Amino acid sequence: MAEDKPSWKEYPMAATIHSPGSATDQNTGDWKSMRPVRDSSKCDKCGICWIFCPDAALYMTEEGFYEVDLYHCKGCGICAHECRKEAITMVEEGE
Amino acid sequence: MAETPGDLFLPRLLPPQEFFAEGNRGCQGCGAALVMRQVLKAAGPDTIVCNATGCMEIISSPYPETAWRIPWIHVAFENAAAVAAGVESGIKVLRRKGRYHDRRINVVAVAGDGGTADIGLQALSGALERYHDFTYVCYDNEAYMNTGIQRSSSTPYGASTTTSPSGRESIGQKTQKKNLPMIVAAHEIPYLATACPSFPLDLMDKARRAFQTVGPTYLHILAPCPTGWRHASDLAIEMGRLAVETGAFPLYEVVDGKLKLSMKMETRKPIIDYLKPQGRFRHLKEDDIKEIQRRVDENYEKLLRRAELDEGG
Amino acid sequence: MGERVGLEVSLAVSEAVKLARADVIAAYPITPQTHIVEELSQMVADGDLDAEYVMVESEHSAMSACCGAAAVGARTFTATASQGLALMHEVLFIASGLRLPVVMAVANRALSAPISIWGDQSDVMSERDSGWIQLFAETGQEALDLTIQAFKIAEDRRVLLPAEVNIDGFTLSHVVEPIVIPGQEEVDSFLPPYEPQVILDPEKPVTMGPVGFPELYTEIKKQQNEALLGSYEVILEVWDRFAESFGRKYRPVEHYRTEDAEILINMAGAMSGTARIAVDMMRETGKKVGLIRTRLWRPYPFDEIRNAVKGAKAVAVVDRALSFGGQGGPMCSELRSALYPLAEKPVVTSYIAGLGGRDITVENFQTIVEDTGDVLANGPREEYKMIGVRE
Numbered sequence: 001m002a003e004d005k006p007s008w009k010e011y012p013m014a015a016t017i018h019s020p021g022s023a024t025d026q027n028t029g030d031w032k033s034m035r036p037v038r039d040s041s042k043c044d045k046c047g048i049c050w051i052f053c054p055d056a057a058l059y060m061t062e063e064g065f066y067e068v069d070l071y072h073c074k075g076c077g078i079c080a081h082e083c084r085k086e087a088i089t090m091v092e093e094g095e
Numbered sequence: 096m097a098e099t100p101g102d103l104f105l106p107r108l109l110p111p112q113e114f115f116a117e118g119n120r121g122c123q124g125c126g127a128a129l130v131m132r133q134v135l136k137a138a139g140p141d142t143i144v145c146n147a148t149g150c151m152e153i154i155s156s157p158y159p160e161t162a163w164r165i166p167w168i169h170v171a172f173e174n175a176a177a178v179a180a181g182v183e184s185g186i187k188v189l190r191r192k193g194r195y196h197d198r199r200i201n202v203v204a205v206a207g208d209g210g211t212a213d214i215g216l217q218a219l220s221g222a223l224e225r226y227h228d229f230t231y232v233c234y235d236n237e238a239y240m241n242t243g244i245q246r247s248s249s250t251p252y253g254a255s256t257t258t259s260p261s262g263r264e265s266i267g268q269k270t271q272k273k274n275l276p277m278i279v280a281a282h283e284i285p286y287l288a289t290a291c292p293s294f295p296l297d298l299m300d301k302a303r304r305a306f307q308t309v310g311p312t313y314l315h316i317l318a319p320c321p322t323g324w325r326h327a328s329d330l331a332i333e334m335g336r337l338a339v340e341t342g343a344f345p346l347y348e349v350v351d352g353k354l355k356l357s358m359k360m361e362t363r364k365p366i367i368d369y370l371k372p373q374g375r376f377r378h379l380k381e382d383d384i385k386e387i388q389r390r391v392d393e394n395y396e397k398l399l400r401r402a403e404l405d406e407g408g
Numbered sequence: 409m410g411e412r413v414g415l416e417v418s419l420a421v422s423e424a425v426k427l428a429r430a431d432v433i434a435a436y437p438i439t440p441q442t443h444i445v446e447e448l449s450q451m452v453a454d455g456d457l458d459a460e461y462v463m464v465e466s467e468h469s470a471m472s473a474c475c476g477a478a479a480v481g482a483r484t485f486t487a488t489a490s491q492g493l494a495l496m497h498e499v500l501f502i503a504s505g506l507r508l509p510v511v512m513a514v515a516n517r518a519l520s521a522p523i524s525i526w527g528d529q530s531d532v533m534s535e536r537d538s539g540w541i542q543l544f545a546e547t548g549q550e551a552l553d554l555t556i557q558a559f560k561i562a563e564d565r566r567v568l569l570p571a572e573v574n575i576d577g578f579t580l581s582h583v584v585e586p587i588v589i590p591g592q593e594e595v596d597s598f599l600p601p602y603e604p605q606v607i608l609d610p611e612k613p614v615t616m617g618p619v620g621f622p623e624l625y626t627e628i629k630k631q632q633n634e635a636l637l638g639s640y641e642v643i644l645e646v647w648d649r650f651a652e653s654f655g656r657k658y659r660p661v662e663h664y665r666t667e668d669a670e671i672l673i674n675m676a677g678a679m680s681g682t683a684r685i686a687v688d689m690m691r692e693t694g695k696k697v698g699l700i701r702t703r704l705w706r707p708y709p710f711d712e713i714r715n716a717v718k719g720a721k722a723v724a725v726v727d728r729a730l731s732f733g734g735q736g737g738p739m740c741s742e743l744r745s746a747l748y749p750l751a752e753k754p755v756v757t758s759y760i761a762g763l764g765g766r767d768i769t770v771e772n773f774q775t776i777v778e779d780t781g782d783v784l785a786n787g788p789r790e791e792y793k794m795i796g797v798r799e
Contacts, residue, residue, distance in 0.1 A: 009631070013606070015618055015628045017159055019159070020614070021163065032123075047104065047105075052293075052295070054128040055117050055121070056113040056117040078124055078329050143608045156619050157618065158624060161618060165610060168479050169618070174468060174472035176469075194601070217469075218466075
């Protein structure tokens with residue numbers, strides 16, 4: 001018996017989820033074998049990487065760069081492929 | 096078309112809020128997730144999504160995780176449009192009786208190509224004909240990707256899927272891609288458009304227009320699928336771009352019955368550029384590709400002529 | 409206390425929906441249910457009912473639209489029959505699974521093939537396990553009353569489940585009966601506007617109908633079943649409240665001349681009227697016969713049924729549906745199961761009658777009672793009998 005798991009009484013009715021966007025807690029970052037690395041000297045902060053990311057895994061820093069959110073980035077490589085300045089390269093995880 | 100070099104910095108002006116959350120379970124490079132992200136940026140928070148069964152539903156709602164930051168309901172596969180019709184009707188009457196917000200709510204039905212062109216076509220047609228004030232978004236990844244890449248009526252000719260496999264006796268999908276947007280256009284709704292997330296500003300402009308239009312509107316959005324199309328995940332945007340630039344997936348709007356091409360391409364990239372990187376087309380022979388090219392040209396010319404006719408009228 | 413009028417029963421159901429101030433009606437035409445929705449659409453067209461009437465393109469979409477409307481907090485109604493109910497099948501389970509208090513009238517009709525527009529209860533029996541509260545009416549008054557009550561039961565926060573009112577196609581739906589139409593003010597005070605608990609609202613976004621992994625699916629189904637079982641007490645409460653307001657009393661099981669009865673007939677629906685006549689006639693000849701009519705089919709009234717058969721030697725269950733290759737009558741299977749744990753229980757006999765619009769006559773009931781008497785005397789034979797079938 002898994003006693004730490006909730007009883008039927010504890011689930012919300014019909015399993016309706018009341019925490020919008022709770023997927024954000026999920027670490028989809030551990031799916032990746034390659035991660036994007038930005039060369040800030042080449043980046044012109046255009047935002048193309050951001051708008052093409054299927055995982056909304058980039059966010060703007062105070063300096064106006066788009067930083068990769070490695071907790072969510074699945075390593076698809078779209079940002080690197082789409083960057084017109086070739087400012088992003090995909091490197092092996094662990095390197 | 097919005098995507099000119101001068102617009103390159105425009106992403107910085109787009110709404111930063113994400114209504115389709117990071118941490119969703121989409122495959123690497125999922126075009127459909129990107130479609131949803133961009134559509135919801137255009138929609139904003141006053142939006143209710145009625146989602147058909149399919150990729151989008153599965154990747155976004157494994158309890159207790161949800162990628163949705165707006166209200167969302169999933170009922171079944173073939174009825175997204177009917178559920179949306181109920182939501183819209185409910186809001187309409189409750190608002191009249193002072194039991195719901197007065198402000199405009201975007202009621203959005205979301206389904207894949209299977210949920211739209213196949214099993215959901217009847218419900219879609221009914222909801223369009225009844226003229227509900229809602230927007231139907233079809234993310235077209237050109238097969239039943241969620242169940243393992245089976246063919247749909249939206250799978251293009253020659254594509255190999257798990258139920259239209261290429262083989263010694265078969266080219267793969269033997270039929271032409273169903274022209275859903277034109278079937279929808281025949282319902283004479285006020286606004287419909289085709290779009291592709293590789294052209295995000297165009298997509299979001301069209302989505303905004305759809306949401307602002309009173310009455311039924313329809314967005315048919317190509318959603319590159321690295322898993323099902325069998326190309327590298329980093330090529331998802333590139334594949335969408337090539338689909339548009341070869342004329343395989345032309346971008347247009349039909350506004351009050353008048354068709355307008357979003358970018359007119361007198362010359363287009365050869366279709367082989369689009370087919371070659373995709374594993375689903377890898378088996379095609381030179382003659383097959385010639386035939387596909389001929390067909391793409393023919394369809395595109397037809398669209399050009401229709402657009403000219405509609406502009407002239 | 410309302411007005412007594414001669415009214416077609418279908419129209420009485422429409423009247424009930426109007427009195428309940430339904431917000432959204434989504435329906436598709438199918439015989440013999442059409443009069444209900446035609447009347448409702450006229451009420452909306454004339455401005456007598458302030459509702460959105462969605463004339464959908466199929467019953468599947470009717471139930472889907474009902475789900476959508478109920479999910480934003482609208483009081484929602486539909487009506488169907490037979491193939492239409494069968495086409496809804498998939499969505500019925502979702503309406504109950506999502507805990508949406510949709511109310512539906514079913515003008516019970518046979519299922520194809522061969523296609524038959526005439527009455528029996530095969531349609532609802534195929535949806536027995538859909539998680540809906542299921543009620544059977546015998547009379548027009550009951551059809552009206554149960555429809556009003558169904559909203560109150562379904563919308564109760566302890567319940568939040570869809571509810572279905574069954575009226576036999578033609579034999580009830582199309583007959584004109586004297587019916588008391590309650591006043592609007594009385595109904596308003598009995599049934600205030602629906603106050604939903606969770607709705608689709610941009611100010612409080614929820615995700616309804618997510619993916620349920622094996623880890624929680626069982627718990628969610630348990631939760632749903634507890635709500636359905638628990639609705640029993642709420643139903644009794646609602647019936648008590650209804651009796652206070654309107655003077656008409658309802659119970660899960662109706663008794664007719666059951667005192668000292670040795671053989672009881674058990675059935676549901678409009679044909680009980682004929683059974684009553686048969687009971688009277690047999691009583692006159694000294695036969696100790698009574699009738700127990702099942703009004704509440706889901707949740708099944710186990711205790712009421714067990715109490716109702718106490719002292720009887722046999723129960724003859726008459727089903728207007730056939731479970732092919734199984735026990736025969738679905739209502740009989742249920743009753744047998746309910747009685748099985750009892751140390752002392754009557755003999756149970758099963759009869760299938762009234763399929764596809766065939767009458768169940770007084771003589772049929774006499775035959776059924778005689779046959780049951782024979783089983784009592786000589787022991788059981790076949791699992792069930794089809795009444796009136798030509799061999």
